[in-house]
Amino acid sequence: MTDEAAAPRGAGILRAIAQKRSTPPLAAAAAGGAVVPVERAPAPVPPAPVVIDVRNLSLTFMTNDGPVDALSGIDLSVHRGEFISLIGPSGCGKTTLLRVIADLEQPTAGSISVNGVTPEEARRNRGYGYVFQAAALYPWRNVARNVALPLEIMGIDKAERDRRVAENLAHVNLTGFERKFPWQLSGGMQQRVSIARALAVEPDLLLMDEPFGALDEIVRDRLNQQLLELWAKTGKTVIFVTHSLPEAVFLSTRIVVMTPRPGKVHDVITSDLPRERDLDIRETPEFLKIAARVRDGLRAGHSYED
Amino acid sequence: MSRPSWQALLALVAVVAAVALPLADGRSTIFLVDDGLAGFLVVWTVGLAAIFAVWPAGREASIEALFIGAHAGAAYIYLFLPRFAAAAPAWTFGQRPADGSGPVGFGTFLADTAGFWGLFLAVWLLAWLLVTRLSLLRAGGRLGSLLLRILVPALFGIWLLFLWEVVTRALGVPPVLLPPPSAIGARIAASLPTLWADFRQTFLKAVIAGFAIGSGAGFLFALLVDRIPFLKRGLLPIGNLVSALPIIGIAPIMVMWFGFDWPSKAAVVAIMTFFPMLVNTLAGLDAADRIQRDLMRTYAASHGQTLFKLRLPAALPFIFNGLKINTTLALIGAIVAEFFGTPIVGMGFRISTEVGRMSIDMVWAEIAVAALAGSVFYGVMALIERACTFWHPSFRT
Structure with a gap:
């Protein structure tokens, strides 16, 4: 199991985003959807x-x-x-x-x-969510349960946990790897799992x-x-x-x-x-x-x- | 072309010697070729297996020939042993024979039975080659590889027993020194009820109870020591002291405390198994990476959550190490403790009394039961470990 296996999926998403970017109104909508002000430059805008x-x-x-x-x-x-x-x-x-x-x-x-x-x-x-230098995944938990770890600790119920795991693994292009164990993944995939784990907390x-x-x-x-x-x-x-x-x-x-x-x-x-x-x-x-x-x-x- | 196998060449020479020299030439004389159809078959199966095995190429064919040749030869030797004893010259393991006939020296004995030892050597070399080539074999399929994994050590064990049997019986080793395995087997078969009662008393009661109490206490104590730093300083050295107590010294005291029956043995076992479990669990609780702990801290996890979701799982390989060490310690402890006062049942009791009565085969029977029980106990623990720590680098698939 290597990163290359996931490459086509990732490339597809990149293409989709590139297309989005080529149409200004859509891009503006995407940026506007975020919580942040559209103006990012340093300056007269109130911070x-x-x-x-x-x-x-x-x-x-x-x-x-x-x-x-x-x-x-x-x-x-x-x-x-x-x-x-x-x-x-x-x-x-x-x-x-x-x-x-x-x-x-x-x-x-x-x-x-x-x-x-x-x-x-x-x-x-x-x-906050914290992503360490190493993935720091727990080898006895599969990918989905690693991402669910902080949610278990926070006492979030099973249905919501499953929802967030699926959502955040999709964010990092790892849908389909839920049942794999960390040592079966490449280093890049492990680090993506750890990012999904940090995101699952839904920190600002x-x-x-x-x-x-x-x-x-x-x-x-x-x-x-x-x-x-x-x-x-x-x-x-x-x-x-x-x-x-x-x-x-x-x-x-x-x-x-x-x-x-x-x-x-x-x-x-x-x-x-x-x-x-x-x-x-x-x-x-x-x-x-x-x-x-x-x-x-x-x-x-x-x-x-x- | 690869080099010829020296074992096979030597086996050929040994077969020639077995044919040319008498199997036994003392009280009477027997040649292999005089032994009718059996002798004829043995010469040819062993000889052909050796010839096939000379060149390692064509391995599969030679493995079958080796298997047949080695085991046909072994069967012949085993069945021949009573006649060998009747025909061989009078060398009775360094003692003057009772019938007053002049004893022969060991050299003369060997020379007069050279054919027998030649055949024995040939058969053993073939078995050696067989096991070597089997262990190099790559089986296709799960079942095939499983069978091979069982077959190789089983063959190896059986051939060790065969060596033991032939040497003790052909050389006439006194049973008090070392009985042949067949005698031990016969003793086991004849004393099954006694052996079972001893096993139940020593293993099913004392060992299991003591193991559970000692390992469980060691584990809980480790959790406590880990939680309360003061205990690490104060109580750990005392635990160390307990582990250094000589079992010979505490066994009689435990008998005074807990009586003659199995609870006193369980207490000895508990004391012996406590410390390895404590030390291993403590080491295991420190096994989690710093970064894995930091992760738990960023989640604001409680002590209990960190313990159950990180530190205990990370400690499992260490905990199972302790448990595996304890399986053998528990058995030793229970058997030795029975030397110091016990009801008239139990493996240690039986060993100590049967030694006194010079019935060494019964002692060996108990040893065999203990070895078997210990191996199975250890094996079960190893299997559980495999299931629980499948993620550890040593088990990953």
Whole structure:
């Protein structure tokens, strides 16, 4: 069982979407169907409500080699419907910041609110879906039961569980794989199952920690495209950790460039690319301009190591 | 062309020796060719099987020939054993014969029975080749591969018993040292009611009860220790201490506490099985990945939900490890505990008393029952494990 087996289905959906895009009224309707305002560009439009508010946040790990400043003086506001990428070299604290938002790490200073409450309350309210670097599927559960796992924990009844499992597996083009076990799937398919599992919670906020880091370029491209479509369809807020520059620029409405030791926000770049994109956009001058600015930021973060 | 099989070539030489040399030349003389139709058939089936087997090509044909040749030869040797004992020179396993005739040395004995050992060697080499080639065979279909999986170890076991039988009887090993398997088999057949009563007393009562109590307690204690960190510090070392208690020391004390009957044996078994289960379960509860736990945390799952949906399933391979170790420990514990006071029934009781009466075949009969019971117990546990941990990398299909 490989990704290639699912390719024709995925390609079909991509084609359908491409056709949709060629007719402006339909595309506008699709965007209008989402919760977000149609205008995404930075600017005079009153901004959507703030989902995550980080103020002067710091986190110091106490290790055997002494304290390590993972995060230092982070300020960040994320508005509803944004697609934010956190990018930076290893050790810049991007994953730590995401884990703080998810209440998987506790900050040592500063303040943070998620959905207007503390991260812990947000977690207890199941206010977000989290996609890890690895699929983290439970091997004793088949695909459908893996996707149903958070729903079982939330105490959602069987009929609704079945409905959401079917719906979200369809979102990631995995209909028909319900009875397979994780180890019978390729890495890309496993990661798609884990995305379906995060979506099944139906969170408004999606936290993704290098979800495609372990996948090959072609699979990654396809999943990036699917993720964008999903985001456009559902209007969720996404925070996406990556160390791939093209991935960050391709996906995001804003790119947060971070630098290591101590983990700091070096630059925040607002993308003026249209909300609807396909992979060809990566060859356009606008794309390259943003990519160049991000690369400058990454270089600056590395400069003192030379 | 592949190389000829050295086992088959050696078997050919051995067949020639078996024909040329006397099977036995002591009290009387017997040659294989003198033995009428039976001798004639054995020479040809064994000889032809060896010839067919020389070249590994044409494997299937040679497997059938090997099967017939090896087993025809084995049957002949087995049926010949009484006549061998009557005809062989007087070497009685290092002891002076009772009838006062001069004993011969081991070398003379071997030389005067060279034909017999030649045939035995030939037959054994053919069986070796048979098992080797069978295990290389790829069977088509599920049933075929299942049969093959059973056939190979079964053949191997039967041929080991055959070796044991021939060596003990042909060399006249005193039954007190090692009785032939046929004598043990006859003893088992003759003492079925006694063996059953012992099995029921020791296995069905003491082992099963002790295993359930010890493993169950170890499991629950592990859950408790895992939930309450203080216990990990305070009680785990004490559990360690209990595991180090010598069974020889606690068995008599358990008899004083719980009486002569099976409950005292079950108590010993419970003490022996407690710690392996505790340690394995604790290790298993830590087996879940950090990322899998983080996942549960992002769902705001309760301790119980995390336990039942993640940590216990992830712990299953470890738990079954503990259970499998405990199957053999439980049997050993129950049998040894019966050496220290027991009603007049039970496997350990029987072993200790029959040894005293020098009826070693009964001891072996009990050992055989214990081995069988232990293997089946372990096998059942392994089957349950397979069904429960089908997802584990070692079982995935």
